[in-house]
Amino acid sequence: LSLGLTALNSIDGFVPASRHQLRHSNYAKALSASADSPYALLFDCDGVIIETEELHRLAYNAAFKEFKLVIKDEPVEWSVAYYDVLQNTVGGGKNKMFFHFRNTTGTFPTSEDGTPAPVTPEDEQDLVDRLQARKTNLYKDLIAEKAKARPGVLELMDQALADDNIRVGVCSASTKEAVTKVLDVTLGEDRRKKLDVCILGDDVSKLKPDPLIYVTAAEKLGIDPSRCVVIEDSIVGLKAAKGAGMRCIITYTASTENEDFYALGCDAKVPELGSTGVSLDMIFGPMKADGVDAAILSDVRD
Numbered sequence: 357l358s359l360g361l362t363a364l365n366s367i368d369g370f371v372p373a374s375r376h377q378l379r380h381s382n383y384a385k386a387l388s389a390s391a392d393s394p395y396a397l398l399f400d401c402d403g404v405i406i407e408t409e410e411l412h413r414l415a416y417n418a419a420f421k422e423f424k425l426v427i428k429d430e431p432v433e434w435s436v437a438y439y440d441v442l443q444n445t446v447g448g449g450k451n452k453m454f455f456h457f458r459n460t461t462g463t464f465p466t467s468e469d470g471t472p473a474p475v476t477p478e479d480e481q482d483l484v485d486r487l488q489a490r491k492t493n494l495y496k497d498l499i500a501e502k503a504k505a506r507p508g509v510l511e512l513m514d515q516a517l518a519d520d521n522i523r524v525g526v527c528s529a530s531t532k533e534a535v536t537k538v539l540d541v542t543l544g545e546d547r548r549k550k551l552d553v554c555i556l557g558d559d560v561s562k563l564k565p566d567p568l569i570y571v572t573a574a575e576k577l578g579i580d581p582s583r584c585v586v587i588e589d590s591i592v593g594l595k596a597a598k599g600a601g602m603r604c605i606i607t608y609t610a611s612t613e614n615e616d617f618y619a620l621g622c623d624a625k626v627p628e629l630g631s632t633g634v635s636l637d638m639i640f641g642p643m644k645a646d647g648v649d650a651a652i653l654s655d656v657r658d
Contacts, residue, residue, distance in 0.1 A: 394523055395640055396552075396577055396584040397516045398570065398602075401528035401535050403443075403589035403609055405509050406542050411502060412449070413439040415495035419487050425465035432465050440611040444591045447529045447563035449491065453484045488531075496537045503541040506607065508630025510543070515636040517550050522636065523577050525553035527570055527586070529563045532556045553577055565592045567599030574600065582648045585639055587629075594620055605639070605653065624653035632656040 402408040417433050425432040434442070434456070446455045457464045457480075464473040464480055474480045516522045528535045535556050539548045548554075553576050555569050562568045574581045586597035586604045590612055597604040598621040606617045606625040617625050626632045634653060642650035 392521065393583065394521055394577075394579055395643065396523040396525065396574070396579045397512075397636075397639070398525045398527050398553075398573055398584060398586045398597075399509070399513070400586070400588045400590075400593050401526055401538055402530060403612070404506065404587050404607055405526070406503055406505055406538060407609055408499070408503075408538065409439065409443055409609070409611060410436070411495060411498045412443075412491075415491045415498060416449075416453075416487075418494045419491040420465075422490060423487060424468035426468055427461050427463060427465045436611075444612065444615065447565060447592050447596075448557055449530070450484050450488050451563065453487060454480075492531060492534050495534055499534075499537050499541055503538060505542040506630070507628050508632075508634060510547075512629050512634060512636060513543070513547070517547070519636060522640065523552040523579060525551055525555070525573055525577070527553075527555045527573050529557045529569070529592075532558045565595035565599070567596050567601075570597055570600035570602055574602075583643075585623075585643075585652070591615055591617070591620060594622055603643075603648075603652065605634075623651075624657035626653065626657055 399405055402412065413434055413436065416439075420432040420434075442452050442455070446452045464483065466473045474483050513524060516524045526535070526539065530538075535554075536548075539554075553573050555573050555576070557563055560568045560572055570584070570586060571581070574584055577584075581601035582603075584600075584602040586593070586600075586602050587607060588594050588597055588604055589607055589609055594604050594606060594617055603623045604621070606612075606622050607629055608615070608617070608625060608627060613627070626634060632653075634656065638656070639652050642652055642654075
């Protein structure tokens with residue numbers, strides 16, 4: 357299926373109590389370009405901290421099945437190939453469903469129990485809201501069973517959390533309910549509470565590929581976007597990071613490895629942080645020594 361790129365969509369982020377909170381209020385007033393000014397390392401969640409995309413797909417299909425949804429007598433089901441396209445095209449779960457029903461199929465589903473397709477925008481929104489709520493619960497169950505951090509993520513995050521000159525955050529288009537579960541399972545509650553900023557899909561008025569989520573993170577931290585490095589795994593996330601004026605490292609997955617990330621401004625691409633031995637100094641060392649535009653991960657990137 358050929359899907360046209362669409363940008364849809366949520367205003368404030370939240371900053372949890374953190375090791376740097378008392379100093380944040382002064383940063384926005386007195387940012388400088390000195391070597392000892394702070395930097396930020398921002399992680400996407402799905403596909404970066406944990407490979408969750410297949411779990412999302414399974415949870416959506418399970419929700420569709422529970423609701424007994426059909427279109428032209430065929431059950432609503434997202435294949436692996438189709439979901440790969442969706443995740444690289446549309447940010448946010450509800451937006452994926454709206455895109456599917458409005459753009460791909462051109463119609464909303466009926467139910468095998470005789471429930472007709474929604475006919476008003478309000479009814480369409482209600483169906484999508486109910487599907488998303490059920491999908492989130494199914495997804496949380498799958499996370500509890502299968503969640504495991506991608507290699508190298510926790511090691512890099514711990515290096516950053518231990519560095520007083522680096523702020524650390526998570527910026528994900530997923531809902532707060534879903535991401536908090538993922539982070540508690542993969543990072544652990546103690547590590548999650550040390551994050552300097554955590555901005556999720558519920559906290560902003562526009563989702564990736566719009567840059568708002570990363571712009572908001574920089575504002576909350578009081579750090580110039582040029583001093584922020586984002587770790588992403590998809591074109592949607594890359595566009596959001598570059599649109600915010602930040603550096604971006606891609607840790608690609610099997611579903612995104614063939615994308616031309618460099619053509620879209622990616623600063624470095626690696627299969628995994630762990631397998632290539634990515635360290636904090638490999639990212640920020642060149643930026644501190646040669647300026648914020650210096651090449652990063654030169655020795656290990658694809």
